[in-house]
Amino acid sequence: MAKAEQPALAGPEKAELDAAFEQLYRDHLRDVYSYSYYRVGNHHDAEDLTEQAFLQAYRHFERARRESNGRPLRPWLIRIAHNLASNYHRDRARRPQSALEHADPIAAPHPTERVVEGRAELKHVMESLQELPDDRREALIMRFALGMDNREIARALGRTDGATKVLIHRAIKQLEKEMGADE
Amino acid sequence: MSEREPSQADVEKLLRSALRPIEPPEKLPDRVEETLTAVTEAAATELSAWAEELSDSELASLRDPRNWVRPAAAAAAGGVAGGALLLFEMRRRRRPGGASALARELRSRLP
Numbered sequence: 001m002a003k004a005e006q007p008a009l010a011g012p013e014k015a016e017l018d019a020a021f022e023q024l025y026r027d028h029l030r031d032v033y034s035y036s037y038y039r040v041g042n043h044h045d046a047e048d049l050t051e052q053a054f055l056q057a058y059r060h061f062e063r064a065r066r067e068s069n070g071r072p073l074r075p076w077l078i079r080i081a082h083n084l085a086s087n088y089h090r091d092r093a094r095r096p097q098s099a100l101e102h103a104d105p106i107a108a109p110h111p112t113e114r115v116v117e118g119r120a121e122l123k124h125v126m127e128s129l130q131e132l133p134d135d136r137r138e139a140l141i142m143r144f145a146l147g148m149d150n151r152e153i154a155r156a157l158g159r160t161d162g163a164t165k166v167l168i169h170r171a172i173k174q175l176e177k178e179m180g181a182d183e
Numbered sequence: 184m185s186e187r188e189p190s191q192a193d194v195e196k197l198l199r200s201a202l203r204p205i206e207p208p209e210k211l212p213d214r215v216e217e218t219l220t221a222v223t224e225a226a227a228t229e230l231s232a233w234a235e236e237l238s239d240s241e242l243a244s245l246r247d248p249r250n251w252v253r254p255a256a257a258a259a260a261g262g263v264a265g266g267a268l269l270l271f272e273m274r275r276r277r278r279p280g281g282a283s284a285l286a287r288e289l290r291s292r293l294p
Contacts, residue, residue: 025215029211029212030207031204033206033207038205047207050207051211051218055218055222058222119200122200125198144195144198144201145205172198173191179189179194180189
C-alpha cells in the first residue's frame, strides 16, 4: 500500500490521501471481508469481493472523504461491499444452474455452517437466519458480525435511522418466531 | 434447546455467537495491496506519458480519480479483479511501443 499513488494530486495532498486510505484499509479489511463472506458463502468469492470493494473505494476515496464531513467511512465501505454482493447474487441468478447445484446443498454450504460447526443451537439460528428476507438478514450481519450501530447500518443501506431501527426489530422478531416454530 | 420460544435477548445472544467476525486469509492483504499498486502504477505511467500531450481541460479531467482508474476498474468488474488487473498491467507492458503507444491509442478514442 505504501506505493499506492493518486497521481493527479500534488505531493503532500497525495501522501495524506494515501495515508488516510491505508488507515481505512487496515481498520476495515476484516469488516469488509466478514460482510462479504457472510453474503457469498465461500472464501474464494469473499476474497474477490473484498478486493473489488477496496478498488472501488480507492477510486472514489477522495470524493467520499470530502463529502463525509468527518463522519466515519465504514458505512460507505460496507455499502460498496453490499452492492457488489448484490451484483454477485444477481449474476449468479442469471446463470443457468446445473442439476447438481439444485440437488446438492452440500456443494455450496453456507459458511456459517462451518463457523458454528458442532453447535446445534447456533446452527439453528443460522438456518433460521436464512429464512429472513435479504434486507433483514443483511442488517443483522452488519449489527452482529460487524458491530455497526443503527446509524451506521442506515447509512450503509441507504435508509433512515428510524426505518433501520424498525428493520432490525422486525428481523429479530421474525427470527424468534422462526426459531420457535422449528422447535 | 428449551421448549419455550426464545426471547429477544436469547436470539441476540445467539446471533452474537453465530455471526462472529471472520478473519481474512493471510494472503488477502498482500493480494489487495499488489492489485492497488499495479493499478496506481499503471495510472501513473499513463499519466506521465500523456502529460506533455494533453490540453489543460484534459489534464483537469484526469485529476478526478474516477477517470484515471476507470480502465482498471472496468477490468475488475468481471469478478476476477486481481487477475484481470495484473493482466491489464502485463498486457500494457508487453504492448509494442510501451506506454507511449498505448497512450496514443487511448487518446485517439477520446471525443
